[in-house]
Amino acid sequence: MKTDRSHELFTRALELIPGGVNSPVRAFKSVGGEPFFAQRAEGAYLYDVDGNRYVDYVGSWGPMIAGHAHPHVLEAVARTMRDGLSFGVPNPLEVTMAETIARLVPSCEMVRMVNSGTEATLSAIRLARGATGRARIVKFEGCYHGHGDSFLVKAGSGVMTLGLPNSPGVPAALADLTLTLPYNDFDAATRLFEEIGQEIAALIIEPIVGNANCILPREGYLQHLRALCTKHGALLIFDEVMTGFRVALGGAQARYGITPDLSTFGKIIGGGMPVGAYGGRRELMQQIAPAGPIYQAGTLSGNPVAMAAGLATLDLIQAPGFHDGLERRTHALCEGLEAAAREAGVAFCTTRAPGMFGLYFREGPVETFEDAKASDTARFNRFFHAMLRRGVYLAPSAFEAGFVSSAHGDAEIAHTLAAAREAFAEVA
Numbered sequence: 402m403k404t405d406r407s408h409e410l411f412t413r414a415l416e417l418i419p420g421g422v423n424s425p426v427r428a429f430k431s432v433g434g435e436p437f438f439a440q441r442a443e444g445a446y447l448y449d450v451d452g453n454r455y456v457d458y459v460g461s462w463g464p465m466i467a468g469h470a471h472p473h474v475l476e477a478v479a480r481t482m483r484d485g486l487s488f489g490v491p492n493p494l495e496v497t498m499a500e501t502i503a504r505l506v507p508s509c510e511m512v513r514m515v516n517s518g519t520e521a522t523l524s525a526i527r528l529a530r531g532a533t534g535r536a537r538i539v540k541f542e543g544c545y546h547g548h549g550d551s552f553l554v555k556a557g558s559g560v561m562t563l564g565l566p567n568s569p570g571v572p573a574a575l576a577d578l579t580l581t582l583p584y585n586d587f588d589a590a591t592r593l594f595e596e597i598g599q600e601i602a603a604l605i606i607e608p609i610v611g612n613a614n615c616i617l618p619r620e621g622y623l624q625h626l627r628a629l630c631t632k633h634g635a636l637l638i639f640d641e642v643m644t645g646f647r648v649a650l651g652g653a654q655a656r657y658g659i660t661p662d663l664s665t666f667g668k669i670i671g672g673g674m675p676v677g678a679y680g681g682r683r684e685l686m687q688q689i690a691p692a693g694p695i696y697q698a699g700t701l702s703g704n705p706v707a708m709a710a711g712l713a714t715l716d717l718i719q720a721p722g723f724h725d726g727l728e729r730r731t732h733a734l735c736e737g738l739e740a741a742a743r744e745a746g747v748a749f750c751t752t753r754a755p756g757m758f759g760l761y762f763r764e765g766p767v768e769t770f771e772d773a774k775a776s777d778t779a780r781f782n783r784f785f786h787a788m789l790r791r792g793v794y795l796a797p798s799a800f801e802a803g804f805v806s807s808a809h810g811d812a813e814i815a816h817t818l819a820a821a822r823e824a825f826a827e828v829a
C-alpha cells in the first residue's frame with residue numbers, strides 16, 4: 402500500500418500542528434502508525450492522497466449519515482454559497498432549521514444554533530446553571546460532551562486513548578463541580594441524588610454512549626434518570642450530538658420515549674459543515690439572551706451555507722424507511738463480523754443501534770464502561786491495521802463507535818466482511 406504522500410504531509414504537519422492533527426483522535430496514537438490524508442470522499446468511500454480507497458466507517462465522526470459528497474447536499478451548498486457566505490444578520494434558513502428541529506424533536510420547543518457540539522453542551526450547561534441557580538453537574542464515566550472545561554472529567558474516547566483521566570488546565574475548582582457516575586448503574590444514581598440532589602443543576606448523558614465504543618442503556622435506565630431529575634428539580638440534558646437524527650429520526654429520545662429538558666446536537670445537523678445546536682422547553686430557552694439574561698452568542702452561528710448543508714441532510718433522512726434501512730445494514734454488518742470472528746476462533750462481540758455500532762475483542766455482553774474497557778485493545782489495534790490494508794477504515798481507537806451510512810450498500814458490506822475474515826484469521 403502506497404503511503405508516501407500521506408507520510409510526507411504528516412511529517413510537515415508535525416512541525417507546525419500539535420501532533421500533526423487538528424483533533425487528537427485523528428493521529429492514530431492508540432492504534433499506532435500514521436494517519437492517511439484524504440484527497441476526496443464519495444458515498445461510502447474515502448480516497449487518500451496516495452490513491453488508496455477505503456470503505457469508511459467513521460463518516461467524519463458522524464455527520465455523513467447519507468454518505469460523502471451527496472449530490473443533494475452539494476447542490477444545496479453551491480446554490481446557497483452563490484448568495485454570500487455569511488451575513489451577520491438573520492437569514493431565512495435559520496428559521497427553517499429551527500422549525501425542522503422542533504418538528505423532528507418535539508422536546509425542543511425552541512432552538513439556538515451554534516458552531517460545534519462542544520459549544521452546544523457548554524451553552525446547555527450554562528443555561529441549566531442559570532435557570533436552576535445550582536452549580537453542580539453530573540456526567541457519566543466514558544461519556545464525552547466536547548472539550549469544555551466542565552466535561553473533561555472521565556471523558557471517554559479521545560482523552561482515554563491518550564491515557565489521561567482528566568486534562569491539565571482544568572481548574573480543580575471547576576472540575577470539583579462535575580460529579581461522575583457509572584453508566585447503567587441504577588443505584589449509584591439514586592444514591593447520589595439522595596445525597597446532594599438539591600445541588601445538581603443538570604445531569605448530562607449520551608443516551609447511547611458512543612464515546613466509550615458503543616454502550617446501550619439498560620431497560621428502564623433512562624426512565625430512572627428522568628424520574629430522579631424530576632424529583633430533585635435537576636434538568637435532564639440528552640447530549641444527542643452523535644445519536645441525534647441517527648438512531649431514529651427523533652434521536653435516542655424518540656427511540657426510548659424520554660422527554661429531556663434540554664438536548665444538544667451537532668454532526669448530522671451540519672451535514673459536514675461546522676454546526677451545533679441546543680434546544681428544549683420554551684420556558685428554559687427563553688432565558689437565553691437576548692430573550693433573557695443568560696448570555697450566549699456566535700459570529701458565525703446559523704451560517705447560511707452550514708444551514709443549507711444541514712437542511713439538505715435532514716431532507717434525505719426523512720425519506721420513508723431511511724432509518725429502517727440503516728438498522729438493517731448495521732445489523733448485517735455486525736452479524737457478519739461476529740460470524741467471521743467465530744470462524745477464526747476470536748473472542749469478539751458487537752453492540753449496535755441503527756447507524757452505529759461497537760466492536761469488542763471480548764465475549765459479550767457489554768453493558769458498562771468497565772465491560773468496554775476490558776476489550777483486548779492490542780488485538781483491536783492489529784485488527785484495525787489488517788482492515789486498513791484491505792481498504793476498510795474503522796475508527797482508529799478501540800473506544801470509538803463506528804458509523805454506517807445509507808451509502809453503505811451490499812457491495813461495501815460484502816467487501817468489509819471478506820476483509821474481516823482475513824483480518825480475524827491474522828489476529829487469531
Ligand SMILES: *Cc1c(COP(=O)(O)O)cnc(C)c1O
Pocket residue numbers: 516517518519520522545546547548607611612640641642643667668677
Ligand atoms: C462529537 C461529540 C461532541 C462534540 O462535538 P464537536 O463538534 O466535536 O465539538 C459532544 N458530544 C457528543 C456526544 C459527541 O459525540
